[in-house]
Amino acid sequence: MDKDSSSITFWDGKTxxxxxxxxxxxxxxxxxxxHQTLAEVVQFDREGVVRRHFRLTYVVTAVIGxxxxxxxxxxxxxxxxxxxxxxxxxxxxxxxxFYIVMFYIAGLTTMKGAFPKVxxxxxxxxxxxxxxxxxxxxxxxxxxxxxxxxxxxxxTQSWYFHRPAIILLFPTTGRSRxxxxxxxxxxxxxxxxxxxxxxxxxxxxxxxxxx
Numbered sequence: 752m753d754k755d756s757s758s759i760t761f762w763d764g765k766t767x768x769x770x771x772x773x774x775x776x777x778x779x780x781x782x783x784x785x786h787q788t789l790a791e792v793v794q795f796d797r798e799g800v801v802r803r804h805f806r807l808t809y810v811v812t813a814v815i816g817x818x819x820x821x822x823x824x825x826x827x828x829x830x831x832x833x834x835x836x837x838x839x840x841x842x843x844x845x846x847x848x849f850y851i852v853m854f855y856i857a858g859l860t861t862m863k864g865a866f867p868k869v870x871x872x873x874x875x876x877x878x879x880x881x882x883x884x885x886x887x888x889x890x891x892x893x894x895x896x897x898x899x900x901x902x903x904x905x906x907t908q909s910w911y912f913h914r915p916a917i918i919l920l921f922p923t924t925g926r927s928r929x930x931x932x933x934x935x936x937x938x939x940x941x942x943x944x945x946x947x948x949x950x951x952x953x954x955x956x957x958x959x960x961x962x
Contacts, residue, residue, distance in 0.1 A: 762789045763890050763955040764875035776950040789951060790871040791944050793937070870919075870938045872951065877919070879936050886921050886936065890951075894920040894958045903937035914940050917948045920960070 758766045759780055772780040868881035872890060879886040898918040917939035923930055941943035952959070 759783055760787075761934070761954065762872045762875075762951050765875075765955070767954065772950075772954075775954075776946075779947070779950050783948065786872050788873040789947055790869065791938050791948075793868045793870070804874070814834050858900070868936075870936060875955070877921075879919075879921075884933060886934075888921050890955055890957060892922050894960050896920075896960050897954050898937075900937040900940060903935040915945070916940055917945055 757769050759769055759772060761767050761772075761783060769780045772783070784798040811872070871878050875890045877886075877888055877890055879891060896918050898916060900914045900916045901919055903916070916937040919936040919938060921934040921936065923934035925931055925934070951957075
């Protein structure tokens, strides 16, 4: 049989021709053949957390430097500028330093405990498992949109998670914010996995909604 005319059972449980998969999503067919289940394991992004803290420190330092330059430009005495800057900087560091350190420690301890998170699809059934929850639903009952990982975690800790992602919306009857949040799952964290998730959701005609 011609390879291009062969049929492939996709992750949604339906059968597609290899030619169609390759035409619409180049490279997808071979991946599906070698991976009968679309599975993604998401780990805690410790390096990303550290980078964001360094960026915040850089921005605060740059803002202080700009104000010093403006003061010098308008002829304010250097001694007064340094004294005023020192006082402001001291209280900023006292407040923000304590806040960021506590926030950082809390995030590393509590959010790291929610990982790894495993999201898998086979025969049209989606399974999500992590130390905090377990979700299962038919693919056809989901909705999705392109967003960021932070949209699927607790709001007080979302600052740690800003990686682009596919947000899956599981069916829920809950009305509270916590219940709606628990029905959100971030997947497709890497560019490669986003490609496969978007291919699946598009071919399976899973409804897409605005973020």
